[in-house]
Amino acid sequence: MTAVPLGPGPEFDRIRAIARALGDRAAGLGDDCAVLPGGPESICLSIDLSVEGVHFDRRWLVPTEIGWRATAAALSDLAAVGASVDGGLVGVSAPRSDPPELFVDLMRGVGDAVQSVGGHVLGGDLTGGDRLTVSVTVVGRAVRPVMRSGARPGDGVFVSGTLGGARAALVRWQAGGSPDPAARARFVRPEPRIALGRWLADHGATAMLDLSDGLAGDARHLAAASGAHLEIDLAAIPIGAGVPAAAGSEDPAAFAAQGGEDYELLVTLPGGFVPAAAPAPGLVRIGSVSSGTGVRFFRDSRDVDLAGFDHFA
Amino acid sequence: MTAVPLGPGPEFDRIRAIARALGDRAAGLGDDCAVLPGGPESICLSIDLSVEGVHFDRRWLVPTEIGWRATAAALSDLAAVGASVDGGLVGVSAPRSDPPELFVDLMRGVGDAVQSVGGHVLGGDLTGGDRLTVSVTVVGRAVRPVMRSGARPGDGVFVSGTLGGARAALVRWQAGGSPDPAARARFVRPEPRIALGRWLADHGATAMLDLSDGLAGDARHLAAASGAHLEIDLAAIPIGAGVPAAAGSEDPAAFAAQGGEDYELLVTLPGGFVPAAAPAPGLVRIGSVSSGTGVRFFRDSRDVDLAGFDHFA
Numbered sequence: 179m180t181a182v183p184l185g186p187g188p189e190f191d192r193i194r195a196i197a198r199a200l201g202d203r204a205a206g207l208g209d210d211c212a213v214l215p216g217g218p219e220s221i222c223l224s225i226d227l228s229v230e231g232v233h234f235d236r237r238w239l240v241p242t243e244i245g246w247r248a249t250a251a252a253l254s255d256l257a258a259v260g261a262s263v264d265g266g267l268v269g270v271s272a273p274r275s276d277p278p279e280l281f282v283d284l285m286r287g288v289g290d291a292v293q294s295v296g297g298h299v300l301g302g303d304l305t306g307g308d309r310l311t312v313s314v315t316v317v318g319r320a321v322r323p324v325m326r327s328g329a330r331p332g333d334g335v336f337v338s339g340t341l342g343g344a345r346a347a348l349v350r351w352q353a354g355g356s357p358d359p360a361a362r363a364r365f366v367r368p369e370p371r372i373a374l375g376r377w378l379a380d381h382g383a384t385a386m387l388d389l390s391d392g393l394a395g396d397a398r399h400l401a402a403a404s405g406a407h408l409e410i411d412l413a414a415i416p417i418g419a420g421v422p423a424a425a426g427s428e429d430p431a432a433f434a435a436q437g438g439e440d441y442e443l444l445v446t447l448p449g450g451f452v453p454a455a456a457p458a459p460g461l462v463r464i465g466s467v468s469s470g471t472g473v474r475f476f477r478d479s480r481d482v483d484l485a486g487f488d489h490f491a
Numbered sequence: 492m493t494a495v496p497l498g499p500g501p502e503f504d505r506i507r508a509i510a511r512a513l514g515d516r517a518a519g520l521g522d523d524c525a526v527l528p529g530g531p532e533s534i535c536l537s538i539d540l541s542v543e544g545v546h547f548d549r550r551w552l553v554p555t556e557i558g559w560r561a562t563a564a565a566l567s568d569l570a571a572v573g574a575s576v577d578g579g580l581v582g583v584s585a586p587r588s589d590p591p592e593l594f595v596d597l598m599r600g601v602g603d604a605v606q607s608v609g610g611h612v613l614g615g616d617l618t619g620g621d622r623l624t625v626s627v628t629v630v631g632r633a634v635r636p637v638m639r640s641g642a643r644p645g646d647g648v649f650v651s652g653t654l655g656g657a658r659a660a661l662v663r664w665q666a667g668g669s670p671d672p673a674a675r676a677r678f679v680r681p682e683p684r685i686a687l688g689r690w691l692a693d694h695g696a697t698a699m700l701d702l703s704d705g706l707a708g709d710a711r712h713l714a715a716a717s718g719a720h721l722e723i724d725l726a727a728i729p730i731g732a733g734v735p736a737a738a739g740s741e742d743p744a745a746f747a748a749q750g751g752e753d754y755e756l757l758v759t760l761p762g763g764f765v766p767a768a769a770p771a772p773g774l775v776r777i778g779s780v781s782s783g784t785g786v787r788f789f790r791d792s793r794d795v796d797l798a799g800f801d802h803f804a
Contacts (some may be wrong), residue, residue, distance in 0.1 A: 192591050192617055196598045203602030204613040205578065212613035214577055215629065217530035223613065225628055227582040229620045259634065264527055269540040269626050278505050285509045289516030298518040299527035300536065300545045304505055307542045313626035315538055317527065 182208035183405075186400030192428040209325050209403070210258040210387055217230075219319035224255035230310040241280050243366040244312065245287025251390065253295055253370035254315040254441040258388040259325065260379025261318035263297035263372055264284060268314050271307030284312065292316075295372040299378050322379055327404035329446040335408055335465035336453055338371055338443040341393060342430065343418030345437025350424060361420030368441040377457050378445050387444040393435040394445055395482035397473045404446075407470030410435075412477040435475065435484055477490040495521035495639060496718075498711030517767070522638050523571040523700050532632035545624040551664050552754040554593050556679040557625065557742065558600025564629040564703065566608060566683035567754040572638065573692025574631035575600075576610035578683055581627050584620030600763055608685040628689035637690055639716035642698035642759040648778035649754040649766055655738075655747025656705060656731030663737060666799075674733030676687055681754040690770050691758050699758040706748040709757055709784045718760075720761035720783030723748075725790040727777040748788065748797055 184190040206212055206252040228234060228248035239247065249266055256263055268288050272280060275409045281304060289299050300317070329335075343364030347357035357365070371388070377384060385404050389396050393415070397443050412431040418440070423432035442459075446467055453461040475482045497503040510520050524535040525684075541547060541561035541592065562579055569576055581601050585593060594617060602612050612628070642648075656677030660670035670678070679752045681697055684701070691699060698717050702709050706728070725744040731753070738746035759780055766774040788795045 188591075189617060191595050193615075195591060195595050197616075199595045199599055200602045200612055203606045203612055205613060207612065207614060209614075212578075212580060214536065214613070221529065221534055221630070223628070223630060225580040225582045225614060225616050225626065227584050227616050227618050227620075227624075227626060229624075230620055231582050231621070232584070232619045247524045257635070265523060265525075267536055267538040269538045271540050271624060277499075281505050282508050286512055289513045293516045299513055299516055299520065300527070301522075301538060302506075302509075303518060303538050303540050304502060305540050306545045307540075307624065308544070308622060309586060309620065310541075311540075311620070311624050311626075312536065313540060313624075313628075315536070315580055315626075315628035316533070317630075362683060363634050384537055390795060422693060426526055484493055 184208055184351065185395060185402050187395065210255040211261065211323065213323050219321050220323055222256055222259050222261040222318045222320055222323055224252055224254035225313065225315045228312045238403065239366050241283035243289035245284040246291045246367055247416045248312040249288045249291035249314050250368045250370045250441060252316040253291065253372065256316050256318040257371040257375035258386050258443060259320055259323040260375045260383065260386065261320040261323065262376060263292065263295045263316065263318045264447065265297035265300040266292050266298065266314050266316045267301040268312065271302040271305045272310040273308055274306050287464065290338055295370055298381065301323040311405050320379065324379045324383045324386040326385050326387050327399050328405035329400060329406045329467045331406060331467055331469045332449050333384055333446040333467040334449060334451060334463050335467060336445050336447060336461040336463050337393065337459055338374055338416060339459040340416040340418035341442060342421040342434025342437040344439040345433065346418060346420040346424035358420030361418065364418060364440065370441060371443050374457055375443060380449065382448055384446045384448065386443055389442045390438060391445055392438045393444065400444060401471065403475050407468045408465055408469065408473045410473060410475050412482055414462065416462045418474040432482060432484060438440035495717040496707060497521055498715050500708065523568040524574065524636065528583055532634050533636055535569055535572050535574040535631045535633055535636055536563055536628060538626065539565035540731045541625045541804055552679050554596035555600035559599040559604045559680055561625040562601045562604035563628050563681045563683045563754060565629040566604065566685065567701040567703065569629050569631040570684040570688035571699050571756060572633055573634040573688045573696065573699065574633040574636065575689060576605065576629065576631045578609045578610035578613040579605050579627050579629045580614040580644045581612065581625065582616040582791050584618045586621055587619050601681040633692060637692050637696045639698050639700050639713050642713060642717035642719045642780045644719060644780055644782045645762050646697055646780040647762060647764060647776050648723060648758040648780060649760060649774040649776050650706065650729065650759050650772055651666040651687055652772040653729040653731035654702065654753050654755060655734040655750040657752040658746065658750025659731060659733040659737035671736065674731065677753065678749030679730060683754060684756050687770055688756060691791050695761055695764065696760045697761065699756055702755045702757055702781065703751060703755045705751045706757065713757060720781045721778055721786045723778035723782065723786060723788050725795055727775060745795060745797060
């Protein structure tokens with residue numbers, strides 16, 4: 179059994195149970211990408227499902243946005259290991275009553291997303307179904323893939339961009355309103371951080387993952403995989419557009435740290451690293467790595483209890 | 492635009508429309524696998540979706556069989572280019588009300604299928620949903636991938652194993668009955684022809700694909716991709732167990748040629764090829780390639796009109 183340790187939660191209990199049952203039929207489960215040796219560069223692969231009613235709602239996204247978002251979510255896993263992008267394979271299941279243009283528009287969004295990071299649409303599968311479901315597998319390459327497991331005591335903890343924008347859009351829609359345009363853009367058109375991820379792999383990143391379940395949950399995955407303890411200061415978290423308004427009476431930083439699907443990078447780097455050198459969208463230091471286990475979130479020296487998103491909680 | 496030409500039908504019209512819309516955002520669409528250069532061996536990739544109510548029914552298959560079948564269907568695309576198998580990535584969407592054991596059992600079936608051909612489960616994604624949907628992406632390698640496009644006038648046309656068994660099981664279930672056990676096995680546990688595919692790639696195969704939509708449809712894809720004409724003799728088609736009983740008053744060979752999901756190989760080989768040398772499950776010659784377009788099916792010198800399976804017909 180070779181699964182990377184994961185943080186707590188019923189979704190991850192399922193993954194642990196699967197890894198136990200598979201035994202030596204599995205290899206390397208639980209990191210952002212599968213990594214296969216392939217000459218001077220390793221082949222990196224990741225699969226991501228987007229299901230109508232779970233990951234998106236057609237009242238909120240047009241088909242090109244559904245395609246972009248599903249693809250960007252998968253590409254974000256390549257960013258998280260510091261890989262370049264060859265492209266993606268896309269399976270789409272849709273009701274027979276949907277017009278053929280649905281597939282075309284959805285695939286335009288897929289094509290735009292892979293092209294934005296230098297890749298191509300490499301293949302696909304179309305079938306009937308009764309809920310629109312998009313499965314994207316991305317493939318890329320890395321000379322030195324950065325896994326979740328390399329954080330060491332003394333490293334700094336950094337995030338790219340800003341957090342909470344996707345959740346800010348979602349809560350507005352769920353309340354029947356219209357999101358702030360910048361927050362909406364974060365939800366419908368996340369930018370996979372391919373260039374930044376490659377730069378970080380070249381500049382000493384010790385561990386990296388992309389924020390899909392929210393910082394509160396994903397930081398625990400990184401800590402578990404690395405066998406280390408993370409301390410994260412809520413006051414340092416970069417807050418996305420529309421977050422303070424959407425958070426209401428909640429602490430905007432806690433709201434942002436518990437917001438899924440920002441697709442920013444969470445990365446650990448050796449103590450002397452200077453974040454100002456990083457390319458767009460930039461990095462902010464939010465904490466540090468020490469020996470131990472688990473993650474402590476704090477504000478003004480006081481512990482704050484935060485939960486991550488779980489598909490089966 | 493670099494899509495391989497496909498045969499007729501609304502499903503393939505959708506794929507053609509997508510390829511047109513994608514333009515240079517796509518590369519190499521329409522063959523069994525995407526092929527990426529990767530050193531001495533090319534990397535071969537294929538994605539396959541299996542949707543409850545479309546590809547399988549839980550009244551007929553237990554979860555391990557659903558996992559095996561979804562995986563074997565994808566692995567069959569690697570067989571069709573003559574690739575070896577590194578493994579598979581699996582996305583599963585299932586109702587939250589399904590017990591965690593469903594995922595474990597399904598993934599055991601996936602693990603058994605990849606292990607049967609020397610591969611591993613490399614990664615996955617689990618999400619909620621309201622219909623069980625399994626997306627499998629397989630990855631493998633080939634020194635000389637055999638595409639659909641190389642059939643030349645004078646080649647012979649061959650199929651592996653026997654045809655029609657999966658359809659024979661399906662029509663029994665759809666009529667409320669119980670299939671012949673051998674036919675049921677063809678539906679629930681198809682064997683990806685990896686070893687045979689690799690042997691054929693080493694022994695001069697000029698074009699190859701796997702029979703997922705049925706010989707009647709898939710032969711048209713091979714003819715279209717190769718820019719050649721195929722003549723296929725129904726009297727030569729190897730008939731699967733349970734087919735004559737399930738075909739009723741229909742010609743069993745026509746029934747078998749229009750049955751999808753047998754996952755046998757359709758392959759063209761130069762005139763002098765001796766099929767008796769091929770490893771299990773063996774090859775039978777069913778026709779020949781000539782100049783022209785399209786496919787002619789015949790019996791006793793008379794044309795027979797056959798349709799392939801189409802998800803959107």
